Amino acid sequence: MHDDDEQVIRLEDYRPTDFLIHEVDLLVCLFEGRAEVRAALTVERRPGSPEAASLSLDGDELTLTSLALDGERLPEGSYEVSPEALTLHGLPASGRFTLSIGTTLEPEKNTKLMGLYRTRGVWCTQCEAEGFRRITYFLDRPDVLATYRVRIEAPRAAAPVLLANGNPVESGPLEGGRHFALWHDPHPKPSYLFALVAGDLDVLKDDFTTAGGRKVDLAIYTEKGLSARSVYAMDALKRSMAWDERRFGREYDLDVFNIVAVSDFNMGAMENKGLNVFNHKYVLLDPDTATDGDYAGVETxxxxEYFHNWTGNRITCRDWFQLCLKEGLTVYRDQEFTADERSRAVKRIASVQLLKSQQFPEDQGPLQHPVRPTRYREINNFYTATVYDKGAELVRMIATILGPERFRAGMDLYFERHDGEAATIEDFLLCFEExxxxxxxxxxxxxxQAGTPTLSVRETYADGRLTLSLSQRLARGAAGTGTEPMHMPVRFGLVGSNGADMEAVPRAEGAKAEDGIIHLLEEKGEVVFEGLPERPLVSILRDFSAPVTLDFPQSREDRLALARLDPDAFGRWRALADLVGETLADAGRTGFSPADAAPVLQAVAAGAADEALEPSLRAQMAALPGEGEIARLVGQDVDPGRVHRARIAAMAELGRIGGESFARLLAEGAGEPFSPAPDSVGRRALRNTILAFVSLAAGDASRAERQFAGATNMTDRLAALAVLAHHFPREAATRKALERFHDTYAGDDLVLDKWFMLQASAAHEDALADVERLAAHPAFKLANPNRARALIGGFASANPLAFHRPDGAGYRFVARMLTELDRLNPQTAARLATAFRSWRSLEPGRRELAAQTLRAIAQGKQISRDLKDIVDRSLQ
Known part of the structure; x- marks a missing residue:
């Protein structure tokens, strides 16, 4: 716990270090109950830095055991040390010198899972953002780049596998049943990319030959007995390596590439140079234990993490304010990979849905911040949807503005100019300008500038002339940043009654229009099209070409027509999705009206049944927005109970409207052999979406019961169980199905996470009692991030009805769990606390109860800096 909670780091205060670290020579000796670390750092005073400058190294809960300069022990008066810092005075004014630092650690007690820790007998590390300082004292910042040689010594019986960054150099036996391995990473890297793994692990091996003809040895390490479940991950890795060569000309640069899957991990995965450490959720798969969503998650x-080898590792960020430079860019790259491997339209729809459900609420609430923040108190709390997903949208807009050839030229220049450097957003943008x-x-x-801009579009048509008037507006939010007009690329099409785009030459004022894109550069702009043979349907913001809220009062009839006719698949989906969202938002305010919703729901049913569309797109057309997205569209004074009832009523009504066509779709392909191929995935997604509608329409769980009993894969099994648990929670069949699922998979942590999540997210009156019971279940482990996210996150973020109970009991439960978790793992507690981010949009009663809960958390005596930062910003 910290007493420096008010410390703020500012971008404007950045300055280079007074010292450079060129080489790091690490000796890590692992024992039961402790680890001994000796770091030999080759250091040099930066040219031009003051001769009197001291060297201040970062630490975190460290114990110093030795300290020497060029082999000579330093006297006590020449340095100051605490668990959080080591400051050295009177260092050489010129030339390189070697600083040797000894520390001792207790990996088994490291429940924060940052630095070096041990999980299920495996020693591993997580150093992003500031975990290396928990291993040794260091200039733990991304602009300090050094080469690393790492020697690991450990008992052979406990850790026959010894891994670190780079290429293997040497290995061999030691006395007393111990052994060693020496690794060298020739590429200078920041300390956050350091990695070490030691344990008794299974391995799946393969190899890849680069376009340049070099053979790279590939390996995926897992816990014992699980390597067979990493086959798909290996296939995804090889496809990723080939794609990066084709699309961006990037070859891999080491002799080996290793992945290690561990069960206790704060993040999804970590791109450490040549040694990626993964949460095993994103490696282990087979049809019986993983859903189609899991397969997609592993592939992504x-x-x-592989793409980070160039966009993050070879070129890293100068400081943590530039985090989007590696994360947003790499999200864009992984989105493009999936689009090329699967369906571009379906991937784009999924990315936009994620953006709207996760990033838009962040952008519009108290946790708002720019894609490049200018200040923070705790950097771990800025691994956000804004940095990742909105950051990716900004890269996508650059590609849209420049076009594919000039965008690729900009990327090539970026790689050429900044390889081996720590770069900034300005460096990145300059490459594209040039x-x-x-x-x-x-x-x-x-x-x-933080916040989601509003793009307003108005159309007028007369005598073959169409005028589009566009304007942009950005309101000042919690971040208090600027509101100036930005360059906004707006893709569009003019759709004729034949379902084809019309050809028309535009004339623009205050904007530019070219190649199907309107470039809105000022607050307002106008585009005129003349000589049109008929009034077109305006398909606007195709591909979601800018991350904006669209204000376009297009008639229901026009949007329904676009949902049938737009030749752009994304445009078809967007027209229908916007209509559905508006309809359900209205129902969330005043109640659901079947008559008012009928034309829209009929269009949804028609889209689901349209065999001209690929199955995955039909599934997207059929899916209704979640309760969180509906609440965001409602805006203010949200009653989560009313939103929930409106959505359930719409699902049931859609099931009735679908009728025979839905029954036929449920029957088609049922029981087909499992395949992760896109068409097979799409057919399952469509059937399982419709299953909920049909079951609610009939008020009957029998279809879901039969599917659960006869399912041959986890996707169908879990979808059926979700219908039972979410919509028929108190039926005996549901209780038996949950018990059977638990008993079948009691020894599989990843599947049990699904079991916890499924029940935590089930919206019904007794949900809180169920979640409290699950918190006392023997299999619930609060210290495991996956399990904590499944239960606490499943309840707080995926069950608005129960979390936002009008009596505040849901808030109080989550607060108790967060307080307990904060003592074990502050980073995970802080991320789960973001479930409160939209509390100001609630109706007054719930709003006050949520505020009281946040204030109570903030006043806790032992609250961590991580959690306090989130809570304080939520209350601002």
Missing amino acids: VIAH AGGRSLERFRLWYA
């Missing part, structure tokens, strides 16, 4: 995360021959002055404001 494997690709994401290679693309286009100013991005207005565009760069996207990185500095």
Whole structure:
């Protein structure tokens, strides 16, 4: 716990270090109950730094055991040490010197899972953002780049596998049943990319030959007995490596690439150079234990971490304010990979849904911040949807503005110019300006201004002339940043009654229009199209070409027509999704009206049944927005109970409207052999979406019962169980199905996480009692981040009805759990606390209860800096 809670780090205060660290030579000796670390740092005073400058190294809960300069022990008066810092005075004014530092650690007691810790007998590390300082004293910041040689010594019986970054150099036996391995990473890297793993692990091996003809040895390490479940991950890795060569010309640069899957991990995965450490959720798969969503998640995360080899590792960020430079860019790259591997339209729809459900609420609430923040108290709390997902949208807009060839030229220049450096957003944008021959002055404001802009569009048509009047507006929010007009690329199409885009030459004022894109550069702009043979349907914001709230009062009839006719698949989905969202938001305010909703729900049913569309797109057309997204559209004075009832009523009504066509879709393909291929995934998604509608319409759980009993894969099994648990929670069949599921998978942690999550997210009157009972279940482990996210996150973020109980009991339960978790793992507690982010939009009663709960958490005597930062910002 910390007494420096008010410390604020500011971008404007950045300055280079007074010292450089060129080489790091680490000796890590692992024993039962402790680890001894000796770091030999090759240090040099930075040219131009003051000769009197001291060297201040970061630490976190460290115990210093030895300290020497060029082999000579330092006298006590020449340094100051605490668990959090080591400051050295009187260091050489020129030339390189070696600083040797000894520390001792207790990995088994490290429940924060940052630095070096031990989980299920395996020693491993997590150093991003500031975990290396929990291993040794260091300049623990991303702009300090050094090469690393790492020697690991450990008992052979407990840790026959010894891994670190880079290439293996040497290994061999030691006395007393111990052994060693020496690794060398020739590429300078920041300390946050350091990794070490030691344990008794199974391995799946393969290899990959680069476009340049080099053979790379690949390995995925798992807990004993689980390597067979990493086959798909290996396939995804090899596809990622080949794709990055084709799409961006990036070859892998080491002799080996290793992945290790561990069960206790704060994040999804970590891109450490040549040694990626993964949460085993994103590695282990087979049809019986993993859903189609899990397969997609593994493919995405494997690709994401591999792509970091260049966008994050070879070129890293100068400081943590530039975090989006690696994360937003790499999310864009993994999205493009999935789009090329599967369906571009379906992937884009999924990305936009994620953006709207996760990033838009963040952008519009108390935790708002720019894509590049200018201040923070705890950097761990800025691994956010804004940095990742909105950051990716900004890269996508650059690609839209420049076009594919000039965008690729900009990326090539970025790789060429900044390889081996710690870069900034300015460095990145300058490459695109130079290679693309286009100013991005207005565009760069996207990185500095927080909030979701509103794009207003108005159309007028007469005598073959269509005028589109556009304007943009950005309201000042919690971050208090600017509101200037930004460069906003708006893709569009003019759809004729034949379902084809019309050809028309635009004339623009206050904007530019070219190649199907309107470039809105000022607050207002106008585009005129003349000589049109008929009034077109305006398909606007295709591909969601800018992350905005669209204000376009297009008639219901026009949008229903676009949902049938738009030749752009994303445009078809967006027209229908916007209509559905507006309909359910109205129902969330005043109650559900079947008559008012009928035309929209009929269009949803028609989209689901349209065999001209690929199955995954039909599933997207059929899916209704979640309660969180509906609440966001409602805006203010949200009653979560009313939102829940409106959505359930709409699902049931949709089931009735679908009728025979839904029954036929449920029957088609049922029982087909499992395949992760896109068409097979799409058919399952469509059937399982419809299953809930049909079951609610009939008020009958029998279809879900039969599917659960006969399912041959986890996707169908879990979908059926979700219908039972969410919509028929008190039926005997549901209780038996939950018991059977638990008993079948009691020894599989990843599947048990699904069991906890499913029940925690089930919206019904007794949900809180169920969750409290599950918190006392023998299999619930609060210290395991996956299990904590499944139960606490499943309840707080995925069950608005129960979390926002009008008596405040849901808030109080989550507060108790967060307080307990905060003592074990502050980072996970802080991330779960973001469930409160939209409390100000609630109706007055719940709003006050949520505020009281947040104030009570903030007043806790032992609250961590991580959790306090989230709670304080939520209350501002």
